[in-house]
Amino acid sequence: MELAGFDLRIHESRIRGLTRSLQRYLPTYHPEDFSSIRPWCGLRPCTPDGLPYVGRTRRWPNVIVASGHAMMGVSMAPITGTLVSELVSEETPSVDLSGLTTERFV
């Protein structure tokens, strides 16, 4: 992962570093095994404070947002799913959502 804003350029040296270091953990792979694969990259959904956005929006209260999980979305999926289901069911969320509002940086 690289903190590069919206810069989607791929640095060959980073790719080389990845394919070389892989061998330490998976010795059957060699850097040349990846030579025919075209590298790609994407943007991670990071928020300025590193916390996700979970909750209804003020402007469109019928919209529920659950995003911005950065590097932890798989780990946080169970709690996020629980919170979304509570919001949809109009129950009190089991976690205080005031620090996760979608409008906190607007």
Ligand SMILES: Cc1cc2nc3c(=O)[nH]c(=O)nc-3n(C[C@H](O)[C@H](O)[C@H](O)COP(=O)(O)OP(=O)(O)OC[C@H]3O[C@@H](n4cnc5c(N)ncnc54)[C@H](O)[C@@H]3O)c2cc1C
């Ligand atoms: C290689 C890799 C390995 C990972 N391994 C793990 C792991 O082991 N454990 C773990 O917990 N997490 C892991 N993650 C992270 C996890 O996949 C993410 O945290 C999770 O997918 C984020 O979910 P999200 O719903 O918050 O955001 P996303 O799934 O990114 O959803 C955001 C959506 O918003 C859309 N969008 C963005 N901007 C706009 C816009 N302006 N208007 C409209 N739509 C927009 C995007 O197209 C996207 O569909 C990994 C991620 C990667 C890439």
